[in-house]
Amino acid sequence: MEHADLQQRLDTLWRMESPRLVARLARMLGDLDSAEELAQDALLAALEHWPTQGLPDNPAAWLMATAQRRAIDRLRQRRLHAQRQTQVLDEQQDYVMGADAQDHVDDIGDDLLRLVFVACHPLLPADARVALTLRLLCGLTTHEIARAYLQPEPTIAQRIVRAKRLLSERQVPFEVPRRHELTQRLQSVLDVVYLVFNEGYAASGGDDWTRPTLCEEALRLGRVLAGLMPNAIPVLGLLALMELQASRLRARTGADGAAVLLLDQDRSRWDWLQIGxxxxxxxxxxxxxxxxxxxxxxxxxxxxxxxxxRAEQTDWTRIAALYARLGEVMPSPVIELNRAVAVAQAQGAEAAWPLLEALQHDERLQGYAPLAAVRGDLLARLGRNAEARAAFEQAAALSGNARESQALRARAAAVSSGTAH
Structure with a gap:
C-alpha cells in the first residue's frame, strides 16, 4: 500500500476509533491526559510498523491491543493493587485472543456512553462538561466545538484544559454513576450526543458535507439511553429528532458529494423506515x-x-409556530434564525426580514455563516440581487466546510446570472 493511501486510511481509522481508545484507556487508568497520550502513542506505533509490516487484518483491534499494553505498563509503573492489574490483564488477554472491543461492556452497557457520563460530572460547570465530552467522544477540534457553541476557540480550549485538570485534582473516579445519579447528568449528556450528531449531519469543517459515522455513533448512544430510560421525555425527543433527521442523509449529497439543500432533495432517497x-x-x-x-x-x-x-407540501406555518414556541422554552439566536427561514417560507421574505434584522447585531452570531446565508436568501427573494450575492459570498468565506462553501458560491453566481430559485 502506498504511503499516502496508508496515511489516509489511518486518518479515517483514527477518527473512528480514537474515542473508543480513549474511553477504554480512561477506564483503565482513571486519567484523561494519560489516556489521550497513550492513544496517540498507539497511533505513532501504527505509523511506524504498518508501512513495513502491512495493514493488520483488524486494524482497530491492533490499535486497541497496542494501547492497552502500554496502559498496562503504565499501571505497573504506578504499582497499582495486584487485583486491579489482574483485571486489566484479563481484558488484554481477550484482545490478544481476537475478541472485539464491543464485547467489553460495563454496568451502563457501553464504554463510550460511560465516559460521557463520567465527563459530565456535576463537579464541572455545564459548559465545560459538554466541551470536554465532545473532545473525547469524537475527537472534535476546538474550532468545531467553538462553532457549535458560538464561542471563541481560546475560550473552548481553556474549558477543556480546566475540566481535565479539575477531574484530576479532585481524583474523580472513572466509575459508572449509580442509576439515581444518571438523571442529574442527563441534560449535559443529551447536549453532547446531539452536538455530535449535528457535526455529522452538517460538518463544520473538512471536505465532506456530512460525516455519517458521527451520526451513526450519536444514534447508537441515543438508542442505548432510550433503553436505560425508556420513559424519559428528553431522551425520547432527542432520539426521535436524530432518527428523523438522519433519514435524509442519503439525499443530502449528490453523486459528486456536493451539498443538496432540503428543498432540492430527492425525497424518494429518504429512509422511510427510519422516519417511522x-x-x-x-x-x-x-x-x-x-x-x-x-x-x-x-x-x-x-x-x-x-x-x-414533496417540498411544496411542507406545512411551513406549523413549523414557524413550533419555532416560536421553541424560542420561548429555549431562547437562542439560532432558533430565531431558523424561525425567520420558516416565516419566509410561510409568509414571504417581507414578513421574515424584521426577524432577521433583529439578529444582525447579536454578538453570538458574528462570523456565523448561516446568518449570512439566510440574509442572502431573503435579499434574493426581495430582488436585491447585488446585496444577495455579497451575502452569499460572505457566507462562503465564513464557512469552514469545503462543500458548504462550494454550494454558497454557486448560489452567489446564480443570483448574479438570474438563475436562482
Whole structure:
C-alpha cells in the first residue's frame, strides 16, 4: 500500500476509533491526559510498523491491543493493587485472543456512553462538561466545538484544559454513576450526543458535507439511553429528532458529494423506515405530555418535513409556530434564525426580514455563516440581487466546510446570472 493511501486510511481509522481508545484507556487508568497520550502513542506505533509490516487484518483491534499494553505498563509503573492489574490483564488477554472491543461492556452497557457520563460530572460547570465530552467522544477540534457553541476557540480550549485538570485534582473516579445519579447528568449528556450528531449531519469543517459515522455513533448512544430510560421525555425527543433527521442523509449529497439543500432533495432517497422509528419515539414522548420539551419540539419540526412527500407540501406555518414556541422554552439566536427561514417560507421574505434584522447585531452570531446565508436568501427573494450575492459570498468565506462553501458560491453566481430559485 502506498504511503499516502496508508496515511489516509489511518486518518479515517483514527477518527473512528480514537474515542473508543480513549474511553477504554480512561477506564483503565482513571486519567484523561494519560489516556489521550497513550492513544496517540498507539497511533505513532501504527505509523511506524504498518508501512513495513502491512495493514493488520483488524486494524482497530491492533490499535486497541497496542494501547492497552502500554496502559498496562503504565499501571505497573504506578504499582497499582495486584487485583486491579489482574483485571486489566484479563481484558488484554481477550484482545490478544481476537475478541472485539464491543464485547467489553460495563454496568451502563457501553464504554463510550460511560465516559460521557463520567465527563459530565456535576463537579464541572455545564459548559465545560459538554466541551470536554465532545473532545473525547469524537475527537472534535476546538474550532468545531467553538462553532457549535458560538464561542471563541481560546475560550473552548481553556474549558477543556480546566475540566481535565479539575477531574484530576479532585481524583474523580472513572466509575459508572449509580442509576439515581444518571438523571442529574442527563441534560449535559443529551447536549453532547446531539452536538455530535449535528457535526455529522452538517460538518463544520473538512471536505465532506456530512460525516455519517458521527451520526451513526450519536444514534447508537441515543438508542442505548432510550433503553436505560425508556420513559424519559428528553431522551425520547432527542432520539426521535436524530432518527428523523438522519433519514435524509442519503439525499443530502449528490453523486459528486456536493451539498443538496432540503428543498432540492430527492425525497424518494429518504429512509422511510427510519422516519417511522422517529415518529414512534415522538408519539411516545407526546403521550407522556412532553410537548414543550425542547428536543420534542425540534422533533416535531423534523416530523413536519418528514410528512411532506414533496417540498411544496411542507406545512411551513406549523413549523414557524413550533419555532416560536421553541424560542420561548429555549431562547437562542439560532432558533430565531431558523424561525425567520420558516416565516419566509410561510409568509414571504417581507414578513421574515424584521426577524432577521433583529439578529444582525447579536454578538453570538458574528462570523456565523448561516446568518449570512439566510440574509442572502431573503435579499434574493426581495430582488436585491447585488446585496444577495455579497451575502452569499460572505457566507462562503465564513464557512469552514469545503462543500458548504462550494454550494454558497454557486448560489452567489446564480443570483448574479438570474438563475436562482
Amino acid at each position: 422509528r422517529g415518529q414512534a419515539a415522538l408519539e411516545k414522548a407526546l403521550e407522556l405530555h412532553g410537548g414543550d420539551d425542547p428536543y420534542v419540539l425540534q422533533a416535531a419540526i423534523a416530523d413536519c418535513h418528514a410528512r411532506a412527500r
